[in-house]
Amino acid sequence: MNGLQVRGLKKHFILGGGFLGGKTSRVRAVENMSFDVPEGASVGLVGESGCGKSTVSRAVLRLVEPDEGTVTFNGTDVRAASPAQMRKLRQKMQFIFQDPYSSLNTRRTIRQTLEEPLKVHRMGSPAERRERVEAILPEVGLPQEALDRYPHEFSGGQRQRIGIARALVLEPELVVADEPVSALDVSVQAQILRLLDDLRQRRTLSFLFVSHDLGVIRHFCDVTCVMYLGHLIEYGPTEEILDDPAHPYTMLLRESSPVPDPTSRIANAKMTGEIPSPANPPTGCPFHTRCPRATPECKEVMPKMKEIAPGRQVACHLY
């Protein structure tokens, strides 16, 4: 089966300890996360800071090693892959980072940056590599002169285009993008989103797209996973989730997202409380401490994912 399948993914981080022997604590970043990214689809991961969305995106590529669960890409078990197999897999799975300032090497020209992945994967002769690097630039909307310049000569939007070119030069099938437009201004953000749209259609790429901005998710993703404190709490087609959210947390997230229309101001922001720390998560449903509809059951038992409509799943005792 092609595409990406993630089943029961779990990742905990241990904080503290070390040779000074301090107190350790366990941050439950991701708990039992399962989802698919079918070929050619764009799947969004959305949630607030500390919900584990970035950890999921990194665990899929084994940039952090998952503790439990399986990740399958085009039928290959990613977690069981040997280093040699992993290198092959990574050629097909590439990453775009959030911050275009810190993710480019300031001492390398754009040509060196774009050639590096081809060299690592021992692809083509020097002449072929040069050809491929030169061919990728117009695709991301950069002029050929850009090749022999350094990152500091480019604006944020242009640097993000370079980051995208670096991911695409290996002709991947899956691109994992962690907040690729969050650091950009609105007008530039729209340029990059449109570029990603075009590339997705032209190259039939699949995307795992991490964002905290529901507007960006709505624009770019067919399917959305909503996360809260390491748990997947709602899953389904993006428009259905945003127009008719089922989980109380998704409702809160949707209502709190500002809309550029003064006639639909957020009516009830009286909702108090903040996200608990993932180092000390609540028992039962992780959202029960802030949920207006919590019942005693919610404090005890973590709800399972249930199908409430075709293709829509939610983890909540109300359903």
Add this chain to the structure above:
Amino acid sequence: MTPVLDIKGLTTEFRVKNGWHAAVRGIDLSVNANETLAVVGESGSGKSVTALSTLRLLPQTGARISRGEVGFGGRDLTKLSEREMSRIRGNDIAMIFQEPMTSLNPTMTVGDQIAEGLLIHRGMSRTEAAKEARRLLDEVRVPDPARRVNDYPHQFSGGMRQRAMIAIALACRPKLLLADEPTTALDVTVQAQVLSLLDDLKRDRGMAIVFITHNLGVVAQIADRVAVMYAGEIVETATCDTLFADPVHPYTEALLKAMPRVDRKAESLEPIPGSVPSISARPAGCVYAPRCNYVQPSCAAHPSLVPVGGNHEARCPVRADKGEAA
């Protein structure tokens, strides 16, 4: 009603390689008591420099206010001595910043930081100030203020740190609050809480707020009036309802179309081509002309801000000629 803050023709320049270049050019802004003015723009539009110029917090070398006046309480702040200015900062005018962790002192308890302004500006005793700090933390809705007042900033979450910053700013009952992207670093659910808190505080205290942001969604939430800035100039100003219902300047219109919205399906976003010009390379005529879809020969001359309706001004000759037919 006389405005609380009345900026006229403010120009702030920075030195770049031996030349002085204007980051903010001929800005007119005024804000009344019990009013929130949102200043919206992208990076490099000069919105933060406007706020820093108001409080004269710019670096002593390499930056200067070259023209204009900042009217506050019948005085021109640009003419005051540094000593007079420091009596106003944190007292009559307070400011909150984007990143609460870097603006708070990590070695002082939150309570002491709130009390500091009261000791300096209001001459309160330590016990009075500590009591007032507790009351302020309660007012900004920090839970369990009696205990939290003795906590250090690292013990607070991001949202609570921003509330603590607001408490510090409000301690001396300022007439004017300058808020520079105060919710940008916060999660959306916490952002909604902080926005409604600021709105309530404005109403309770009759305060004037200048709210600087790049997010049009946030503007629609909190503003009474809006000034849109681009490349150091105000390109459009209107009441909040008018601006969103009937944007006149092509830049305002383009910004609204470039923003992905959560509440409706947009088939395609319309990006604005190019990027904001750097401060040493601003075009001579209309600053937005190089990125504008409606350029006419008349755009080569620098346009001025002209009325296009009641309480509504725009800096665009092409659109202004057609009146409100935008």
